[in-house]
Amino acid sequence: xxxxxxxxxxxxxxxxxxxxxxxxxxxxxxxxxxxxxxxxxxxxxxxxxxxxxxxxxxxxxxxxxxxxxxxxxxxxxxxxxxxxxxxxxxxxxxxxxxxxxxxxxxxxxxxxxxxxxxxxxxxxxxxxxxxxxxxxxxxxxxxxxxxxxxxxxxxxxxxxxxxxxxxxxxxxxxxxxxxxxxxxxxxxxxxxxxxxxxxxxxxxxxxxxxxxxxxxxxxxxxxxxxxxxxxxxxxxxxxxxxxxxxxxxxxxxxxxxxxxxxxxxxxxxxxxxxxxxxxxxxxxxxxxxxxxxxxxxxxxxxxxxxxxxxxxxxxxxxxxxxxxxxxxxxxxxxxxxxxxxxxxxxxxxxxxxxxxxxxxxxxxxxxxxxxxxxxxxxxxxxxxxxxxxxxxxxxxxxxxxxxxxxxxxxxxxxxxxxxxxxxxxxxxxx
Numbered sequence: 001x002x003x004x005x006x007x008x009x010x011x012x013x014x015x016x017x018x019x020x021x022x023x024x025x026x027x028x029x030x031x032x033x034x035x036x037x038x039x040x041x042x043x044x045x046x047x048x049x050x051x052x053x054x055x056x057x058x059x060x061x062x063x064x065x066x067x068x069x070x071x072x073x074x075x076x077x078x079x080x081x082x083x084x085x086x087x088x089x090x091x092x093x094x095x096x097x098x099x100x101x102x103x104x105x106x107x108x109x110x111x112x113x114x115x116x117x118x119x120x121x122x123x124x125x126x127x128x129x130x131x132x133x134x135x136x137x138x139x140x141x142x143x144x145x146x147x148x149x150x151x152x153x154x155x156x157x158x159x160x161x162x163x164x165x166x167x168x169x170x171x172x173x174x175x176x177x178x179x180x181x182x183x184x185x186x187x188x189x190x191x192x193x194x195x196x197x198x199x200x201x202x203x204x205x206x207x208x209x210x211x212x213x214x215x216x217x218x219x220x221x222x223x224x225x226x227x228x229x230x231x232x233x234x235x236x237x238x239x240x241x242x243x244x245x246x247x248x249x250x251x252x253x254x255x256x257x258x259x260x261x262x263x264x265x266x267x268x269x270x271x272x273x274x275x276x277x278x279x280x281x282x283x284x285x286x287x288x289x290x291x292x293x294x295x296x297x298x299x300x301x302x303x304x305x306x307x308x309x310x311x312x313x314x315x316x317x318x319x320x321x322x323x324x325x326x327x328x329x330x331x332x333x334x335x336x337x338x339x340x341x342x343x344x345x346x347x348x349x350x351x352x353x354x355x356x357x358x359x360x361x362x363x364x365x366x367x368x369x370x371x372x373x374x375x376x377x378x379x380x381x382x383x384x385x386x387x388x389x390x391x392x393x394x395x396x397x398x399x400x401x402x403x404x405x406x407x408x409x410x411x412x413x414x415x416x417x418x419x420x421x422x423x424x425x426x427x428x429x430x
Contacts, residue, residue, distance in 0.1 A: 143252050143264070144200035147430050152196040154423040160188040160416040185221040190214060192243065199430075204252040212243035214274070216292040239292030243274040261309035266321070270300040278330040278337075298339055299326040317362075318347040327372070340369040340381075348390070360392045360406075368414075387412040388419075400427045 144150060162185070194212040201207060216239045248268040256262040276297015281290045304321025320343075327338035348362025368384040370377045392406030401424065408419040 143204065143206040143250055144198060146200050146202050148200045149428040149430055150196075150198045150425055151428065152198075152423050152425045154192075154194045154196065154421060156190075156192040156194070156419060156421040158188075158190040158192070158416050158419045160186070160190075162186050162413065187219040189217045191216075194243075206250045208246075208248040208250070210246040210248070212245075212274075213241070214243045214294040215240045216294060218289075218292045220288075235288045237289055237292045239275070239280065239294055241275060241294045244295040245271045245273045247271075256308075261307045264306045264308070266302075266304045266306060268302040268304075270296070270302070272297055272299055278332075278334065296325075296339070297330075298328055298337075300324065301326075302344075304344070313352050315350045316348075317350070318345070320345045323366075335374040338372040338375075340371050342366050342368040350392075356396045358394045360390070360394075362390045362392075364388055364390070384414040385412045386410075386415045388415045401425070 192212050192214050194210060196208065196210045198206055198208045217236070218239075219234070219236045221234050246268060248266065251265045253263040253265055254260060272295055274295020274297075275291070275293050276295050277289070277293045278297055280293050282288060283290055300323055302321055302323045304319055306319045307317065309316045323342045323344060325339045325341055327336055329336045344364070344366045346362060346364035348360060350358060350360035352358040364387070366384075366386040368386065370381040370383060372378060372381075388408045388410045390406055390408045392404065394402060394404045396402045404423045404425065406421055408416075408421075410416050410418070
């Protein structure tokens, strides 16, 4: 419409000019006034059209700015939604793709009841960074989301045999013996049925409880000291009952963004609910135990830090911690016994084969300091090196239940010969 008006204006103007230039036409004052009025009318309409177009252009600019703002808000919302979805998948434990394991629990250090394990899951191709494995941890890892509970029944078999000399007939912690006999050979079989519960208080804080029940058989061949006998004495004792209950808390320190690995702080406390080596009855003549203990008999606190770094389709993990065993006055001729503290470290890799199956490899090592009696190093006590390699497999049965199996083999003289563990993690959303 604007173009048609402009064209008419030009035509009238041309006509006016031509009429003025052509002497053959007589132009009256009335014609001039009429033509001038038409031109002014057209110019007014053109001015109105120009103002309308300018207003439309201004409105379009405002709408464009509003659209850009809405698009920015939408992109921000989509980014937050992807991050929340990634966090949910990373903390979904069992409902997410399968986990891989090393040892008795996720990413746990070598300790009295087991070795390590780590979980991993497939990530979405749209994610910029490989998704962190959905893993609930014993001593580190990405934690359970708020309100989620994992109940994990497990069964473990441990076999230890040694051909070495050690002073004492009491076992304080694995590979530490204290007593009256020069042990030349020991065979120990332990079956542990346990129930573990983990609960996410927040998305960064998780609490855990571990309750074991043990069946134990110890066969030792030794020679009494100071009796003058050249005959070895065979002792075969059994024991069963509640083990040492453990309580733990895990806190996720960072969010693992910008290429950083995940860091988790852990604190574990071990009780003395099991029968310790100084709590079981002994033979008055030989000093040998008449029952096998089911606990260590000493309180222990274990702080540690775990690092977890995902690189699709694998996840690398490492852990370092310190175990502080509290000394105790056991009475009798033994006095105060300090079983010695230990420094623990582990590292390994988990690999997801597909959405249901995965495996892991790892190594853990503990250095246990000398046992002390009444503040001084116990006679013939030595620093212990406990190292083991682990191989684990995991299969996700459905969205709520999984099954995990792993085997740990000792690579040092002080480590158990082998440990086989099977677990069935079950997820509940509270």
